[in-house]
Amino acid sequence: MRKRISLFLSSVMLGSILCVSYVPSVSAAGPGGTIWTQDFSKSDEFDSLDLNKWDTSFWYDISGVFAFNSNNVAVSGGNVNLSAKKENYNGKSYTSAVLKSKFQVGGDSYTEIKAKMINKNANVTAALWLSDQPAQWSNPNIEIDIMESLDPDGAPQRVESTLHTWPVSPDFHFVAGNKKYNAPAPLDNDFHVYGLERRDGKLRFYLDGVKYWEYTASVIKEFATQPRNVIFSIEGHAGNPVDAYLPSDFQIDYVRVYSSTTVENPGFESDGGQNPTGWLESGDIGASYAVRHVGGTHKGNYKLEHAANEPFVVNTYQKKIGLENGLYTMKAWVAKSSTTNYNSCKMYVKDYGDIERSTNVNGTGWNQIVISNINVTNGQIEYGFVTDYKGGTGDWAVFDDVEFYKQ
Known part of the structure; x- marks a missing residue:
């Protein structure tokens, strides 16, 4: 979610972008094509705020006109709520919040998040993403924006997903891929299920069971494999908020992380004879x-x-x-x-x-x-x-x- 001048590398160089296609609705066991097992140590229904899993502090504390305030994170009614408010704090006139997992999610995984975007009229960016504080030992320091409401009042139905790298030494930010997808209705009307599958060298992005982007990590393979933290945040990327619609909440119902068995053709059903597919x-x-x-x-x-x-x-x-x-x-x-x-x-x-x-x-x-x-x-x-x-x-x-x- 960090913003600075960036170089956009085309999908021809770094991956392939496919048209929107429909797949069976995402079930409790994740999308098809493999066997998924839920990792309960990395899942949360948010009946309470489990500080063994989550952290309200972050490696940066200012985003645009907002200052992160841990008091703006609260659990209510089975949701964790991140609030945007009009108040003075840490040199800023507005406060927001961030919630970062203490666990990390790597490859052969499916991450599913049910969330309701912040009120579009407040003109505030809400984000669901995977990343971590950049460090030289973890270059290329990939960031996967599952969902970012960059134009909440102008395009409230838009899902925007972006892939970044933040290498340290050299310190240069790349945008490796971006996809804009319009949902049938504004995303602040109700809860929606956002999904990210990282498997077999590909990233697949889902909204309510619809696969709207498939990206092949052909050059920067870490997009499909590098372990990253799950992050929810309210950012200042949309500019000045509209005071009349504050405070307003970004609500997350659950996060569920699944691991793939990673076995290709596990039942040998793909074909008969010698050299079975995947083996x-x-x-x-x-x-x-x-x-x-x-x-x-x-x-x-x-x-x-x-x-x-x-x-x-x-x-x-x-x-x-x-x-x-x-x-x-x-x-x-x-x-x-x-x-x-x-x-x-x-x-x-x-x-x-x-x-x-x-x-x-x-x-x-x-x-x-x-x-x-x-x-x-x-x-x-x-x-x-x-x-x-x-x-x-x-x-x-x-x-x-x-x-x-x-x-």
């Missing part, structure tokens, strides 16, 4: 394939199978980068023939900043195996299934419905 293979790859077996899978029509009559060692796996550091869990439904013809058959995780961990595949009926408390410290991981088979006839090991998500 890598090494070793004796002829022994690994997605097989259609209606009624013989855990769910759906396909499963991954490791099988051959001759000895083999095969690995089917995925690699993920740009993960937010922290604890993760991997789960999968598995089964295996009961012979002793295996040297080993296991699910594993490695290259995440600690020792390789694994758990054995056992049982002729579907059962779920789990590796939990995977402490990712380097922003990446490899996970998958490896089978070392001695040789024989009629043996098999099968895998289905894989999950990998932040705890």
